[in-house]
């Protein structure tokens with residue numbers, strides 16, 4: 001089976017397992033795990049922020065990141081297919097007491113004229129006000145699309161003019177970085193708080209981080225504990241993350257090349273595939289997914305007529321080529 005359902009399906013490599021096995025550990029709830037601290041410092045530095053906080057999942061990192069910017073009774077604006085709106089199962093409302101409104105963009109991007117219409121300024125205590133704008137880069141359900149730095153900088157200026165914050169869901173920010181050459185610190189500079197994942201394209205088994213100011217991270221550490229996300233000798237997992245940052249970032253370019261191969265096989269213009277995700281319209285997604293599985297290729301149905309395929313560390317060039325042959329035949 002060639003598994004293209006998600007880049008979360010990767011298994012730790014032997015070298016990653018060796019790094020995990022030899023990690024120095026301590027109790028991270030006491031702030032005493034040296035490997036977690038090293039990872040947090042490394043990631044904060046990469047994005048040019050003061051501090052970072054390790055979380056078990058990207059969903060928890062997003063919840064803590066948005067909660068750092070929006071208090072109960074305020075709202076966050078995001079794109080309609082954003083992970084925070086579509087796939088975090090209401091956590092932001094349930095846990096943080098905030099509301100969300102969305103805009104739609106065909107490639108998961110931004111249109112400041114639309115945002116201008118949507119933005120709710122502070123009209124006093126009896127109205128919901130927009131406290132933050134959230135963007136996703138790359139955008140998962142839009143097909144791994146990249147938000148350009150110029151758009152993000154324009155968003156930063158837009159938010160600053162209105163006293164709002166910016167959250168960046170960077171679960172796959174590494175893919176955007178490799179696809180465009182944009183420094184991670186430039187992405188860091190446009191956001192008040194970021195959430196980034198080690199367990200997608202980077203191939204770690206577990207782990208995400210939120211990144212922001214030292215004060216925001218101190219508060220988020222308390223909220224993380226409240227959610228049951230205070231972990232103990234978790235340096236074994238942080239070690240996987242440090243290994244991934246060292247060895248698995250530059251190679252994402254291979255995943256992007258493989259995704260373009262798959263796109264071409266499906267009749268999707270490869271020029272529209274920015275990174276490692278291909279979203280493809282078919283007559284009936286469930287039937288298509290089943291036919292592909294019968295031929296040895298696993299895909300996901302992400303809508304009644306939409307399938308998604310994701311390339312990753314465990315799909316080498318030969319596997320991508322075999323999958324392309326199967327998909328072209330279908």
Ligand SMILES: Cc1ncc(COP(=O)(O)O)c(C=O)c1O
Nearest residue numbers: 057058059060083136140169171
């Ligand atoms: C864009 C985006 N943000 C956040 C997440 C959440 O990550 P996790 O599955 O670790 O909770 C995902 C998961 O796929 C994602 O694609």
